[in-house]
Amino acid sequence: MNILLIYFTGTYHTRYLTDRLAERFEREGHAVTRHEFFGESGCKTEGFDLVGIGYPIHGFNSPMVFNRFLRGLTFGRGQPYFLYKNSGETFAVNNASSRVIKRLMRKKGAVLRGEYHFVLPYNIHFPYQPDFVRELLYYDSKLTEVLIFDLTHERTRLIRSNFWYDLASFFVSVQKIGGPVNSFLYRADPDRCRRCGLCAKRCPTRNITLREDGLPRFRHRCAMCMRCSFCCPADAISIGFLQGWKVNGEYHLDRVPQGPPERPYITDQSRGFYACFPRTYREIEAAFSEVCRLKEEAGEPLPELERPQSAPFAGEAREEEPASLPGKL
Numbered sequence: 001m002n003i004l005l006i007y008f009t010g011t012y013h014t015r016y017l018t019d020r021l022a023e024r025f026e027r028e029g030h031a032v033t034r035h036e037f038f039g040e041s042g043c044k045t046e047g048f049d050l051v052g053i054g055y056p057i058h059g060f061n062s063p064m065v066f067n068r069f070l071r072g073l074t075f076g077r078g079q080p081y082f083l084y085k086n087s088g089e090t091f092a093v094n095n096a097s098s099r100v101i102k103r104l105m106r107k108k109g110a111v112l113r114g115e116y117h118f119v120l121p122y123n124i125h126f127p128y129q130p131d132f133v134r135e136l137l138y139y140d141s142k143l144t145e146v147l148i149f150d151l152t153h154e155r156t157r158l159i160r161s162n163f164w165y166d167l168a169s170f171f172v173s174v175q176k177i178g179g180p181v182n183s184f185l186y187r188a189d190p191d192r193c194r195r196c197g198l199c200a201k202r203c204p205t206r207n208i209t210l211r212e213d214g215l216p217r218f219r220h221r222c223a224m225c226m227r228c229s230f231c232c233p234a235d236a237i238s239i240g241f242l243q244g245w246k247v248n249g250e251y252h253l254d255r256v257p258q259g260p261p262e263r264p265y266i267t268d269q270s271r272g273f274y275a276c277f278p279r280t281y282r283e284i285e286a287a288f289s290e291v292c293r294l295k296e297e298a299g300e301p302l303p304e305l306e307r308p309q310s311a312p313f314a315g316e317a318r319e320e321e322p323a324s325l326p327g328k329l
Helices: 013-027 064-071 092-095 100-107 130-152 162-187 198-202 240-245 273-295
Strands: 002-007 029-036 049-055 080-089 113-117 186-188 208-210 216-218 238-239
Touching: 002 013, 013 029, 013 049, 013 080, 013 130, 013 198, 029 273, 049 100, 064 080, 080 100, 080 130, 100 162, 113 130, 130 273, 162 186, 162 240, 198 208, 238 240
Parallel strands: 002 029, 002 049, 049 080, 080 113
Antiparallel strands: 186 238, 208 216
């Protein structure tokens, strides 16, 4: 197949995910083209057998600037596409996050072949611990195998929403006005700023320009992706009313050791914020086991990551979890 992956990325997590998907498709012998949203430059979708649309979930919704970008693209009637999204948690209301994109694509006549929700560490609220990041990437790798198998064997796997999730997502979507409003409060500390200009160069909406003295000037097209503050090498940027939730410093996901941590980070005893993860892990394990069974029955090689590992959710909950998480019991 000739595959196009279109995606929006804020702090490069969706880029990381896109690169991993592209590598797996290419290992299966498919040609992959990647198009990253930057300043709303368009891309052509003609001639592709399958289109993947990837985005980070912002407040239980797809980013408004990305929706606008997709609205301007042309898709053929009946053109198959799939969705791959990511967030820092798996609350059920995230099931509704693609509602705008799905409605948009239906109007264009495209056909949804699958939707997949990956979990990657937060770039706001609080930083994730290294073993937790490693565990998430391990389960993401299993979900990647499920996605590849589904889409190369004409299997459709959908995420079901409902009226209440859609309604909650709709009301929370008012946060989309928060970026333009909050950007009035963005500041760069003149004593810490290195005048490197990386924030202006990297801003996906081109919302940042540089003053004559080298300090950034924030305009009002902010998508609240957090790239400028998260990736600032001097931690010099203040993000207005979200400053208390700011996380600075990349996770360097490509350097994280493969496989699960020595001890499970999430267990059946996980509570508070972490309580949503055991169910997600079990769902991924069930889907991955089904894929392994079908591959074995068809005489196909099993995924390389399927090696004996410590049992999921074995042992007791960790004692060294971060102490300042919301909802922690």
